Amino acid sequence: MTSGVPAVFLDRDGVLIEDTGYPHLEEDLRLAPGAAEAVRRLNQLGYLCVVVTNQSGVARGLFSEDQMKAFNALLVRRLAAKGAIIGAVYACPFHAEARDPRYFHADHPDRKPNPGMILRAITEHRIDPAKSFLIGDQPSDMEAAKRAGVPGFRFEGGNLDSFVRDLLGH
Numbered sequence: 001m002t003s004g005v006p007a008v009f010l011d012r013d014g015v016l017i018e019d020t021g022y023p024h025l026e027e028d029l030r031l032a033p034g035a036a037e038a039v040r041r042l043n044q045l046g047y048l049c050v051v052v053t054n055q056s057g058v059a060r061g062l063f064s065e066d067q068m069k070a071f072n073a074l075l076v077r078r079l080a081a082k083g084a085i086i087g088a089v090y091a092c093p094f095h096a097e098a099r100d101p102r103y104f105h106a107d108h109p110d111r112k113p114n115p116g117m118i119l120r121a122i123t124e125h126r127i128d129p130a131k132s133f134l135i136g137d138q139p140s141d142m143e144a145a146k147r148a149g150v151p152g153f154r155f156e157g158g159n160l161d162s163f164v165r166d167l168l169g170h
Helices: 035-044 065-080 116-124 139-148 160-168
Strands: 007-010 048-054 088-092 133-136 152-154
Touching: 007 116, 035 048, 035 065, 035 160, 048 065, 048 116, 065 088, 088 116, 116 139, 133 139, 133 160, 139 152
Parallel strands: 007 048, 007 133, 048 088, 133 152
Antiparallel strands: none
16 A cells, blocks of 8 residues: 655644634735745645635634635635645634534534544545644644644744745755
């Protein structure tokens, strides 16, 4: 049996894009410094780039699931236009404080710090966890990575490409 593909799990808000507080409109989409370059570098090194993002704004009634999906698709297109390929996007709209009962869940398996999105991606894309890692900006990202059995690295701002270059040594 051949081993799976290496992947990098990337949080969205605060890592790939500037966290503007529940971003969901086109004008909210501001790529973080070095985001496209970082994803392109990871692509060139053979990593599948997978977005894993909590999106409680849906549960809170701030925007619809369709708006969330459209915003994520816009992000993928913006990055692709710069030669940076996102292989998959996983988003969790569920939350314990949901206004919309369809999105109520006290502790959804996909909501970070739970590892559900990462584990599903590993299965659905034949990812090798031993060759993979996560970059996030919150303690919940680090905990989700730990629970999924992949290393987690905390990005605290600055240039994402510099962070990735320092992390990988190239």
